[in-house]
Amino acid sequence: MEPYKTVDIAFGRGHLTVGLPERAEATVIRKATLPKLADQTGAIHAAFDNPIDAPPLATLAQGRKSACILICDITRPVPNRLFLRPMIETMMAAGIPKDGITVLIATGLHRPNEGVEMAELVGDPWVLDNVRVENHFAMRDEDHVDLGMTATRETPVRIDRRFVEADLRIATGLVEPHFMAGWSGGRKVVAPGVAGHETIRTFHSARFMEDPLAVQCNLVGNPLHEEQLEIVRTLGEIYALNTVIDEDRDLVHVTFGEIIASHLAAVEFIQDVTRIKVPRRFKTVVTSSAGYPLDKTYYQTVKGMVTPLDILEPGGTLIIASACSEGMGSKEFRDAQTRLVELGPDRFLATLTAKTLAEVDEWQTEMQLKPMRIGRVMLYTSGLDAEERRITAVEVIGDLDAAVAESIQRHDDPHVAIIPEGPYVVPVHEAA
Structure with missing residues (x-):
């Protein structure tokens, strides 16, 4: 000792x-010690070029007229400053007009991030100068598309119209333990991230919260995770960029690709590092x-x-x-x-x-x-x-x-x- x-x-x-x-x-x-990335920017570009269960980002962006990129709100220390500009520049080079690109802050039911806080969150003035950066407001029913209910647990599915109607939809986030959903990131940035209040309030009802499988680091039989998967499958084509950071808040791992597969790959990387046996x-x-x-x-x-x-x-x-x-x-x-x-x-x-x-x-x-x-x-x-x-x-x-x-x-x-x-x-x- x-x-x-x-x-x-x-x-x-x-x-x-x-x-x-x-x-x-x-x-x-x-956490177990994670080796630092020698080239964080290079790792991001490599993820775009070698995605999981998806074509490269440059190929995905071809022929699209609009894109919506989800980012987490200020409560998550996601290294947005590293990947937003190269992601947007790749989209623009493929032909998506910059006025067709929206960065949408996935606030869930949290307060919006404005002004100096938005600038800190985005981390790159170029992004704020070139594309729209907007907040999600879960309480505005008119901002959401009604996609019915999930089949298994009858969760109402209301998702932000800006995301639903975009030609190219990408969620970005941080993969870390989450005390109800098992792991953050991926599908969670969509729902509850840009879901309507009825969807979010159903997720947080006692029948979910008191379920013994709705705990950190568990996806098997986790009712929240299963509902989130059903929601993203209902939406259809979605991609995700998933980041892992160390205690210094440095990027140590990144995946990009189909939202479910790329998220699970990041979970596989981090789970034994974060879940410590005592x-x-x-x-x-x-x-x-x-x-x-x-x-x-x-x-x-x-x-x-x-x-x-x-x-x-x-x-x-x-x-x-x-x-x-x-x-x-x-x-x-x-x-x-x-x-x-x-x-x-x-x-x-x-x-x-x-x-x-x-x-x-x-x-x-x-x-x-x-x-x-x-x-x-x-x-x-x-x-x-x-x-x-x-x-x-x-x-x-x-x-x-x-x-x-x-x-x-x-x-x-x-x-x-x-x-x-x-x-x-x-x-x-x-x-x-």
Whole structure:
């Protein structure tokens, strides 16, 4: 056991140093080390030229009059600055007019990204100067095409018209563990990314959320994944660019091609790197919300609470650090958190189980019930006002080091698990 005295964990745009007491025995859980790409731009061009189950991008673009490129919103650190311009230039060289190309921000039900934030998200002024960059608005029913319902679970399928009606449709994103859909990226950028509110609220209803197979790193039998696959197959021809990044947020892997096949290829690359086997459970677990941009809100912080639950000993203490620089999140999420505090976990859950459509953002409060069922949850944050801290429904702490030391003493167990990158790493308990 390496004698750690301090460990840096992701926090805001930097790191937070966790000091450990003398008797602590720390297990630091990270992704496996990924080799850096010598030429990131070259890797992107190679992916365009050698796609999976599809012709090269230059060939795909020939004869098309329009294209819609989906990008994730500001909550995902996708390296858009590396691939958007070469993707668009390839389309234009093949004959698609630049006024026929739209970059559509797949916000789901998140707020739009405008102004300076949009510029940061896109990462390349050339893109903003040459093509339309627009936000998806899930609540605008008139912006969506009604494609009926899925056959298996009768999910209403409403997808943004700009994507449905484009001649060439490409989703781009980051492949990382997702605490409900198994893995992010690919089909998830389409639905819920540019889906209407009824589609999204169905995905987040209790019948999906409480399904034991709707968990991180699992696609087999995952109801969310299966619905997403049915939706993209209903839409027809869609392609995807899938990226994988390391702890430094550098691009280390990229695939391009048919949306399902190229996404699965990226998952195959990343799954053993991200899903880390741990031979024991811990009574003290310290994690993060992965730093900026994921820890901008308490809403996103819940993901970091759910991901390490497989290694948290029942009755143990989960300590999470998140800047929450933008506060709680949406008004709807605040309302759900207030109801959780007023009703308590059991009565709150009972209000959800009969609903076909979840209320906007209350699903994240439902996910918070999972760590609360297992143990004690503590939050260290530099954001949130007094009322916001009250409605987190967890214990807000002012001294991270003291909380770790106190947990070790309370449980009379020096073993501590520390996950510096939060929900980007999935620890899995497998006894040796």
